[in-house]
Amino acid sequence: MSWIEENYEKAALGGAVAILAGVAALSFIGKDDVSAKALSFDRNDDPSVEALAEVSSVLESRSAPAQIREKIVSGREVDLFVGQALYVKEGQSTAVDLYDSENVHQGIANAWWRKYGIDPGYVNSADRDYDKDGFTNREEFVAKTNPADSSAYPNPIAKLEPQGVEVFKMQMRWSIFNADQITLYYQDTKKRRFNERVSVGDAFFARDEEGIKGRFTLVGKVEDQAGPGGRVQDGYEIKDNTPRYKGEDREKFTVWRRGDKPGGFTEVQDLSVEFRLKALDKDNESFIVSEFETFSLPYDQNATERPYRVESIDPRGDQYIITVSYSEEGVKTSKEFIVSK
Structure with a gap:
């Protein structure tokens, strides 16, 4: 924008002032010199008047809509x-x-x-x-x-990353109490230690411990079977009543008279994996899923649809191999994740 456009009112005012000044001068001269009445102002040489005419012309042209000609490129109309x-x-x-x-x-x-x-x-x-x-x-x-x-x-599974595997260890051993009962000794990584008298067919433990009360059932005796290290010995078959283990090999296990852990304990483990979803604004959140458990992505513990399942957490050397199954376009598939111990 030019100076004239920005100062239109000032320019107009300047022109008016110049004209008034001329009239005042004429009046002043007329008082002392009669010949001044013959002066003529038919031509106005004030440049501001011409400038005002140009400004008016420019403003008028600016008010007209711009005309953009069509251009055809490869048969397409392009502006x-x-x-x-x-x-x-x-x-x-x-x-x-x-x-x-x-x-x-x-x-x-x-x-x-x-x-x-x-x-x-x-x-x-x-x-x-x-x-x-x-x-x-x-x-x-x-x-x-x-x-x-x-x-x-x-599929969000492409952005799923394991952060680590959590291992909860439970150790049990037994001794004969009488013909119908045994005494089971228990300890775990939460530093809980106790023993309990158990009859065949009964659920145990009766203690009001989180995740322990009634979790196991004593199924029956196993006689003269090869236990740890190939040693022939007696044992008791135990069923784990945790719902996610139903139908899995882990559902039943044997507690041997002399297990392979210190003190003659037999060990079973609960495995779970900590995941983080690196998408959908969940980068700073982690969640834990147990082996054989189903879950949703993004993770919601109250979700009704849980299309993903941790099929296994397999320890191999200094690593864990985590297998997650899911369906994609109606076809069941799986993805493996590796995390260090």
Whole structure:
């Protein structure tokens, strides 16, 4: 905008002041010199008057709507507001056309960027996360989800990461009390230690301990079987009544007369894994899932639908191999995770 446009009122005022000054001068001169009455002001040489006329013309032209001519490119009608090519491939001067040029990013069709209105002009556009849901544009392209909608995203299991495995150890051994009962001795990693007299067919332990009361049932005696180290000995079969163990090999186990742990104990373990979901704004939250337990993603302990299941937590050397099963497009599949001990 010019100085004249910005100071239109000032310019007009200046012109008026100049005219008044001239009239005042005429009146003053007229008092002392009669010949002054012959002076004429038919021509006004004040430049502000001409400037005002130009300002008025400019303002009038500015009020008219802009006329943008149509341009046809490859049969498409395009409105151009810039004269500089928006995208130019490195080392070339020809502008990139998202309709006709080769794919801007390898493996992702140019039409995909146009469809969702995402800028492909960054070197790392494929690795950016447009809708901030934790999944990159390329991951959304592969999964055929909407990269501009945070409520539409690939299977979250792709962003699931194990943080560690928790091991809860329980050790038991027994001794004969009488023909119908045995005494079971118990200790665990929570430093609970006690013993209890148990009859075949009864649930135990009767103690009001969290996770212990009534958890096990004494099924019956096992005689002259190969126990730890191949040693032939007697034992008692025990059933674990924890719901998630039902139907699993872990549901039943044998407590031998002489187990392989110090003091002759036989050991059983509860395994669980701590997970963290690196997406969907859950990066700072972790949750724990036990072996054979089902869960949802994002994790919700009250969820009615739990499509994921920890099938196994298998110790191998200095690592744990965690297998999680789930269904994808109606087909049951699984994914393995590795975490150090």
